[in-house]
Amino acid sequence: MGKIFDWIDAKFHVKAPHGGFLQRRLPEGLSYAYCLGGAAFTAYTILLFTGMLLSIYYVPSEHDAYSSILRIQHEVHLGWLIRGMHKWSATILIIFLIGHTLRVFISRAYRPPKELNWVVGVITMVSCFASGFTGYLLPWDQKAYWATEVGTSMAHTIPAIGTYVMYFVRGGIDVDGTTLIRFYSIHVHWLPLGMLALLWMHFHMIKRQGIKRPL
Numbered sequence: 001m002g003k004i005f006d007w008i009d010a011k012f013h014v015k016a017p018h019g020g021f022l023q024r025r026l027p028e029g030l031s032y033a034y035c036l037g038g039a040a041f042t043a044y045t046i047l048l049f050t051g052m053l054l055s056i057y058y059v060p061s062e063h064d065a066y067s068s069i070l071r072i073q074h075e076v077h078l079g080w081l082i083r084g085m086h087k088w089s090a091t092i093l094i095i096f097l098i099g100h101t102l103r104v105f106i107s108r109a110y111r112p113p114k115e116l117n118w119v120v121g122v123i124t125m126v127s128c129f130a131s132g133f134t135g136y137l138l139p140w141d142q143k144a145y146w147a148t149e150v151g152t153s154m155a156h157t158i159p160a161i162g163t164y165v166m167y168f169v170r171g172g173i174d175v176d177g178t179t180l181i182r183f184y185s186i187h188v189h190w191l192p193l194g195m196l197a198l199l200w201m202h203f204h205m206i207k208r209q210g211i212k213r214p215l
């Protein structure tokens with residue numbers, strides 16, 4: 001492996017510019033709990049890749065969404081595996097995220113000068129929840145429909161503007177084909193793009209500020 005990499009490096013000189021990025025100074029005494037952020041990132045990478053594969057066969061329309069899911073599950077080669085990986089990595093991501101947030105909180109790494117990275121982290125966490133919520137509707141079965149019906153109707157309880165917020169999220173009075181396309185767009189375009197920007201900020205700050213020394 002090393003010889004192959006040296007040969008590639010002789011042609012492309014990849015080591016030199018990335019040396020600073022890959023080699024970091026770390027404080028002593030880090031435990032496995034400090035790997036939870038990296039584990040969450042691994043789960044997120046799997047989500048992105050399997051999501052891109054699913055989007056090849058998924059049809060975001062009122063009439064075809066459910067049958068396209070059945071096709072992915074039963075007809076497409078290894079479709080069941082890619083769909084299962086997408087669902088499980090979403091669950092695992094949330095578990096790792098909760099663990100990572102607890103680690104950061106317990107080690108008091110949310111305090112200055114890292115308070116902005118904590119804020120970026122919270123927005124990232126909310127984006128992950130929003131990805132889960134919008135993705136849940138996409139199979140377009142009874143469970144998905146009623147979960148979205150109940151979830152979006154919660155917006156109704158916001159004082160004064162609740163009804164308008166609910167109509168805005170649904171794209172109309174009821175959960176229908178417009179809601180499906182709206183959620184699909186948010187799930188596959190807006191949230192992943194936003195998440196990539198947020199994660200870039202997160203990692204940039206970690207690179208500049210380093211990891212906090214354990215207490």
Ligand code: HEM
Pocket residue numbers: 033034035036037038040041044097100101103104107109110114117118120121122124125199202206210211212213
């Ligand atoms: C997909 C979401 C996230 C990913 C991939 C991620 C990734 C990482 C990684 C790789 C680190 C380096 C140290 C470690 O792994 O523990 C880190 C540090 C940090 N993260 Fe996250 N993180 C995410 C979400 C969050 C959330 C939700 C919060 C807080 C609410 C947060 C706050 C922080 C802070 C403050 C640090 C600096 C910790 C220190 O210096 O000890 N992150 N993150």
